[in-house]
Amino acid sequence: MIQAEFNETKGILETILTGVITIKEIKEYYASLPSMNNLPKRLKVLIDSNNARYQFTDADLKLISESVLPLLGHFEVIIEAIIESSPYETELAFLYEKRNEMKNLRFRVFSSKDTACIWLNTF
Numbered sequence: 001m002i003q004a005e006f007n008e009t010k011g012i013l014e015t016i017l018t019g020v021i022t023i024k025e026i027k028e029y030y031a032s033l034p035s036m037n038n039l040p041k042r043l044k045v046l047i048d049s050n051n052a053r054y055q056f057t058d059a060d061l062k063l064i065s066e067s068v069l070p071l072l073g074h075f076e077v078i079i080e081a082i083i084e085s086s087p088y089e090t091e092l093a094f095l096y097e098k099r100n101e102m103k104n105l106r107f108r109v110f111s112s113k114d115t116a117c118i119w120l121n122t123f
Helices: 023-035 058-073 087-099 113-120
Strands: 002-007 012-021 042-054 077-083 105-110
Touching (some): 023 058, 042 087, 087 105
Antiparallel strands (some): 002 012
């Protein structure tokens, strides 16, 4: 399950992933973002994935990029910090980070919420 709520005080879209996460859920999540009217054009996203398990492989990462691409017309820049703790999910997130070629998408993997928030607040 993917739950997202915009924290107006922090100016961050806080997203929590729990359970088994599929490509379909990720695509639906990204497709839903333009309908959230209160999001800023410089979108900062904190994704907590510590309690999630991905049901996809590195070959599917391109599908995630394809899901994000239409959003880049709605936002000036998307800055995503993802918190990972398990080895498989961390590796997939690192591969996604390394393969990112979109100029107005910043994506970085973290092991703690504190460091992720510090990085997000540099933008």
